[in-house]
Amino acid sequence: MEQSHKVRVNLEHISKTFVSAKGKKREVVEDVSFEVYDNEFLVLLGPGRCGKTVLLNIMAGILDADEGKVTLDGEEVKGPNPQMGMVFQKTGLLPWLTVMENTEFGPKMRGISKEKRRQTAQHFIDLVGLNKYENHYPYQLSGGMKQRVGIARAYSNEPKLLIMDEPFGALDAQTRYNMQNEVLDIAQKEKRTIIFVTNNIEEALLLGDRIILFTSCPARIKEIYNVNLPKPRDTMQKEFLQLRREISDNTDLAL
Secondary structure, X not given: OOOOOOEEEEEEEEEEEEEOXXXXXXXXXXXXXXXXXXXXXXXXXXXXXXXXXXXXXXXXXXXXXXEEEEEEOOXXXXXXOOOEEEEEOOOOOOOOOOHHHHHOHHHHHOOOOHHHHHHHHHHHHHHOOOOOOOOOOHHHOOHHHHHHHHHHHHHHOOOOEEEEEOOOOOOOHHHHHHHHHHHHHHHHHOXXXXXXXXXOHHHHHHHOOEEEEEOOOOEOEEEEEEOOOOOOOOOOOHHHHHHHHHHHHHOOOOO
């Protein structure tokens, strides 16, 4: 994806500590600072349970940081922001709503007219390849199809920033591969700034313009990699394999 040098999101010295019921402190994120550029596909990579999701929730305004701040287009993020769309591993589709109704739910809550929100929802349903499933309910869909609905729903809100938290982690290998290719295709067609979280190195390399590698908990930035390989990427390409090995050798074990 072609990106600009305009800063879309800025994190400044973010830290977060949780305190258990017994008063025991556990630092989860420690002094994290980075910028995210307009139209960039940024991947946050690190071992499981290192603090990546906590960091995402702070970025989205779902959690408050103990220290530091997050800004979106220069404005500090304080609480959930409608300009940020989120896709999770568990899609959270509303089971009593159809594919169309789930996809248009956000615009409906914003008071968008039925005609306009249906038009927007249909565009993204078509884009994710579900144009024959508008009237299906979530229980009638496969795991990959549910994720497609989740992506269409997030895009239909027309967010400035799309946050994806290990969205393919629960899928089988073939479906995951297909979804990776679909996300790349959608990202090329619908220009958005995307932050994608994974603990899978190959997935990070297939998708990311940049990869930020985090340490095991507490999450600290260990290395930042610029992935200057053309998309779609060949997993057997010499440069791909070299970078994969380099990142693998530099990745902490999950705690």
